[in-house]
Amino acid sequence: MIYHLITGNPGCNGDTLIKLTGLGLDTVNASLARLKRYCLVDCFDESWHACSLEEIIFRKQMTSLLSDGFEISGGLIRYRPEKEENK
DSSP: OHHHHHHHSTTBOHHHHHHHHOOOHHHHHHHHHHHHHTTSEEEETTEEEEOOHHHHHHHHHHHHHOOTTEEEETTEEEEOOOOOTTO
């Protein structure tokens, strides 16, 4: 349901999705996290957008290549190393 709402309302935010679905914040956030993990949606400037087929394929291929703090966000490859806690 969340995915279909995003594809039908490009640029909607979390509050809009909560209002449209009647679901709670935790449920909507869990769905968004799952959709993002599957490379189906991404968030730019707090607005959710469905990923194109090309983006989905690229992200899936890059996931296996990206590690050690690299991530794809907002169409950019960024380096964000994990913080080491016991140093």
